[in-house]
Amino acid sequence: MTDAPLIAILDDEPQIRSLLVGALEDAGFRTAAFARAADLEAALRRISPDACLIDLGLPDSDGLALVHRLATESGAAIIIVSGRAQVQDRVTGLELGADDYIIKPFEPAEVVARIRARLRKPAPGPARSDAVTRFAGWSADFGRYILTSPDGTETPISHAEAEVLRIFLDAPRRLITRSQMLDLLGGAAGDSFDRAMDVRISRLRGKLGEDPKNPRLIKTIYGAGYIFMAEIE
Template identity: 40%
Template sequence: MDLQSLILVVDDDPDLRKLISGFLGEHGYRVIAAEDAAQMRRMLDEHRPDLVILDVMMPGEDGLSAARRLASEAGPALIMLSALGTDTDRIIGLEIGADDYLAKPCNPRELLARVRAVLRRRQSAGAPSGNLYEFAGWHLDVVRRDLRDPGGTFINLSNGEFSLLRTFVEHPQRVLSRDQLLDYARGRDSEVFDRAIDSQISRLRRKINERTPAELIRTVRNEGYMLLPAVTRL
């Protein structure tokens, strides 16, 4: 499942919002929804989705206008849905800046395939070639499994601590639930985390706190954990 991608579905039809959101959720995506462009804007500011599925014909600001603003702001990937399925409408949508354009009604499986393709293209186009992450002066080399503090001192990590830290630097400034951390970390390591994830994070946090006074990993009550600083991939 692709748990790292967050999708925002924008459509004034509540039944269609529910159908699309449920189908994408069943296939591993995190999904949020908005009923119009104004609510979409609030969702964009609060959640920073990776992809927006946007209906063209909505009350208030229409989808084409909203799409123009998204493109001008270099926003998330965009798939437009419209009952206007002519070649001219599709060309207009793509020229505005949409990554894909799909006529309604559409097969949910086709939409899922388009979502996967758009996210792959975006990730491939923006993927750095390096394996070194920098955050708050710290450096993590995920190939060499080498963590250095801001002074350049090597910090020894267990397999579990390394897998968790790698998960955090690959998903910075996002609250990650225990289930998400388990899914990400278990995929890279055979070490069992189910009953030990809190203690693993406590040990990782202690090793970091010995070298810096700043809080880097925050516990978010009843939600999970978050790496606070921005991360740069070098």
């Protein structure tokens, strides 16, 4: 189907690319597979994938640097698929903007499930993905992944940051616990998720022009979670 989500696959191992392409297409996704980072980046000038599966061990690029670039410059969900199993590798990948981290070897069904979780449509409400949502003089365009400030300045946000903002906009002035964040984002419990969440919220606050010592919009309730203080217009 032409409207099926498009998944970009970047891995220099032909067997891995073939395995992922087969599993994803059998599950109803469209795919575009690449062996080199340069080929993927060139293709991104003409295609807009819904998610990117990125191996870190690339022959022509630093995989983590690429993850960070894609997370900040594209609206795609970024999922690392790597043989690097150390906790620090997972933490670093998530801190740099990845939405998820899958360790090789993997079950193809797990990759399909993780992608579906990342691309799951948000519940109906103020922050629908096709809407421009306004709050406290700001607007969030989830179709273009753009935040517009009260003075009209546009700032891109990553898919990961947009997911967090959607959660806040769907529940203004209500406590959202870290456990609820975990459930809504489909993450894996543990220090890596907690650190990645802290980074996402810190970046989102920065893009909203928040004073890190006294944020107005995203309040931290220590030991409990967060409250988004703005009314949705």
